[in-house]
Amino acid sequence: MPQAWSLYAAVAAGGFRRYATYRTATAAGVFTNTVFGFIVAYAYTALWDQRPHLGGYDLPRALTFVWTGQAMLAAAALIVGGGFHEELQDRIRSGDIAVDLCRPADLQTWWLAADLGRAAFQLLGRGVLPMAAGALVFDLALPGNPLTWAAFLLSVTLALVVSFAVRYLLALAAFWLLDGSGVNMMCALAAMFFSGMVLPLRAFPGGLGEFAQMLPWAAMLQVPADVLLGLRTGAALARGLAFQAAWAVALLALGRLMQSAATRKVVVQGG
Amino acid sequence: MASVAQGLRAYGPIVSMWVRSTLAYRTSFVIMAVGNFAASGLDFVTVVLMFSHVDALGGFTLPEVAFLYGTSSTSLGLADLLLGSMDRLGRRVRDGTMDTLLVRPVPVFAQVAADRFALRRLGRITQAGLVLGWSMTRVEVDWDLGRVLMVVLMLLCGTAIFGAVFTTGAAFQFFAQDAAEVQNSFTYGGNAMLQYPPTVFAKDLVRGVTFVVPLAFVNWMPALRLLGHQDPLGLPGWVDFLGPVVAAVMCAGAWLAWRAGLRSYRSTGS
Numbered sequence: 001m002p003q004a005w006s007l008y009a010a011v012a013a014g015g016f017r018r019y020a021t022y023r024t025a026t027a028a029g030v031f032t033n034t035v036f037g038f039i040v041a042y043a044y045t046a047l048w049d050q051r052p053h054l055g056g057y058d059l060p061r062a063l064t065f066v067w068t069g070q071a072m073l074a075a076a077a078l079i080v081g082g083g084f085h086e087e088l089q090d091r092i093r094s095g096d097i098a099v100d101l102c103r104p105a106d107l108q109t110w111w112l113a114a115d116l117g118r119a120a121f122q123l124l125g126r127g128v129l130p131m132a133a134g135a136l137v138f139d140l141a142l143p144g145n146p147l148t149w150a151a152f153l154l155s156v157t158l159a160l161v162v163s164f165a166v167r168y169l170l171a172l173a174a175f176w177l178l179d180g181s182g183v184n185m186m187c188a189l190a191a192m193f194f195s196g197m198v199l200p201l202r203a204f205p206g207g208l209g210e211f212a213q214m215l216p217w218a219a220m221l222q223v224p225a226d227v228l229l230g231l232r233t234g235a236a237l238a239r240g241l242a243f244q245a246a247w248a249v250a251l252l253a254l255g256r257l258m259q260s261a262a263t264r265k266v267v268v269q270g271g
Numbered sequence: 272m273a274s275v276a277q278g279l280r281a282y283g284p285i286v287s288m289w290v291r292s293t294l295a296y297r298t299s300f301v302i303m304a305v306g307n308f309a310a311s312g313l314d315f316v317t318v319v320l321m322f323s324h325v326d327a328l329g330g331f332t333l334p335e336v337a338f339l340y341g342t343s344s345t346s347l348g349l350a351d352l353l354l355g356s357m358d359r360l361g362r363r364v365r366d367g368t369m370d371t372l373l374v375r376p377v378p379v380f381a382q383v384a385a386d387r388f389a390l391r392r393l394g395r396i397t398q399a400g401l402v403l404g405w406s407m408t409r410v411e412v413d414w415d416l417g418r419v420l421m422v423v424l425m426l427l428c429g430t431a432i433f434g435a436v437f438t439t440g441a442a443f444q445f446f447a448q449d450a451a452e453v454q455n456s457f458t459y460g461g462n463a464m465l466q467y468p469p470t471v472f473a474k475d476l477v478r479g480v481t482f483v484v485p486l487a488f489v490n491w492m493p494a495l496r497l498l499g500h501q502d503p504l505g506l507p508g509w510v511d512f513l514g515p516v517v518a519a520v521m522c523a524g525a526w527l528a529w530r531a532g533l534r535s536y537r538s539t540g541s
Contacts (some may be wrong), residue, residue: 003355007284022449024447024449024450025449025452026446027450028449028450028451028452028453029452030377030450031452031456032453032455032456032460034414035460036456036460036463038476039460039463039464039467039472040463042467042472042473042476043321043467043471044470045471046328046329046467046470046471047321047324047325047328050324050325050327050328051324051325054324080297120372135371172351177325179296179299180297181299181302181303182298182302182303182306185302185303185306185310186302186306186309187396189309189310189313192313193313193316193425198313198316198320199317199320199321203320205320205324
């Protein structure tokens with residue numbers, strides 16, 4: 001269906017352009033990500049000075065992890081606020097969702113395209129400069145091999161899809177909850193903690209670390225960062241990508257199930 | 272002075288209006304307050320996770336870092352409760368609703384500060400207060416009345432300093448309308464930095480938060496004296512007591528910035 005593809009490509013391009021218009025906000029975001037990157041990088045330096053191989057990372061790798069996290073923070077929506085789900089929740093609450101459901105396009109794919117467009121802009125707009133600032137001041141372990149970068153980009157794309165799939169579930173919860181702010185906050189907290197944003201999951205103590213590495217949030221930062229750091233090659237790389245893809249498929253399918261349950265509910269309400 | 276009194280009189284009713292409206296949805300309020308508690312708690316969990324691997328960070332023990340965390344986070348929490356809604360100012364300038372505030376016979380500052388007053392922020396203050404209380408029983412300090420008063424004064428000055436940053440940030444948004452995040456770098460970012468010992472950071476960064484944006488006076492300077500640690504910049508001892516002076520100067524500066532911002536305001540006309 002080439003026609004459908006071009007529709008979703010246009011939606012994605014629209015998502016990209018929409019965020020590209022907020023220039024001051026993007027500049028402010030770059031500044032914020034850089035400031036936080038510096039603070040965390042110094043704290044990690046103090047930690048890794050005493051435990052030089054914590055979690056299997058040396059200091060340059062730990063610092064690269066910090067800046068990868070800052071670069072992906074906005075794109076993968078690992079923070080409270082931002083992202084499409086708040087908008088979709090608003091449309092569900094106000095009833096505008098009825099209009100969306102009449103469109104000759106699939107609701108989930110539509111929002112996936114729009115969110116990937118947004119994420120692509122955030123990755124370029126808010127990701128590249130903080131990473132460059134980090135590389136200027138700190139000794140980072142960025143790979144020289146273009147294949148590693150290609151694997152990283154693939155892993156990032158999967159991370160963005162998993163992040164979307166989780167937030168799509170959140171958004172649809174508005175059909176039942178009406179006010180999504182509570183669940184949004186709880187989910188954003190889980191994302192911060194279990195993605196590795198506050199501390200790499202490999203540096204979590206014992207069982208907690210192993211448990212955290214099986215959750216979908218690990219697919220959002222921990223796996224892509226390890227791919228970039230060259231800690232996942234060969235079979236480990238394949239396992240990491242498969243782990244991400246499995247979560248993406250499972251969560252998207254769950255979203256679909258929830259969507260059909262929710263749309264039946266809309267019909268019942270006559271909305 | 273008259274306008275200050277008028278502002279305070281206006282702040283109260285607007286705040287109580289928002290509190291009543293928040294409490295109308297009790298479940299939602301409880302979830303948000305607990306979420307606020309947990310969100311700020313996450314920073315401390317990170318610190319505890321770090322200390323599961325080491326005994327000291329930058330030469331500071333866990334109770335000492337908890338003391339820095341508690342003092343900074345309580346101050347930020349109080350400033351955030353009183354003035355935190357000011358980061359919505361940029362949106363008001365963009366969508367034109369700022370005009371509504373200007374025609375009311377109440378100081379604009381009080382209206383902006385009390386706008387959507389978020390009682391859920393008590394969550395952060397509670398969490399930070401608990402950590403502070405715990406740390407005070409664990410650090411090796413001989414607590415007497417003077418030292419306890421010094422902690423209270425620290426919290427008050429810290430609140431005033433963060434409040435000045437919030438106000439200056441809001442004033443800046445009259446010009447750069449969607450740059451609320453820059454303000455966050457100084458408030459939440461500053462808080463994140465002050466939670467760690469100054470010895471962790473590069474000297475230039477410490478100089479920056481001492482002399483340029485003097486956040487170091489929120490807790491670093493007085494806390495180093497209380498805990499008996501050396502100041503990494505080697506400043507004379509009396510500097511540790513400059514908190515109130517710094518807070519007063521910053522508040523005056525913030526007030527001037529606010530007035531300049533408000534005067535330069537041009538409506539979008541929408």
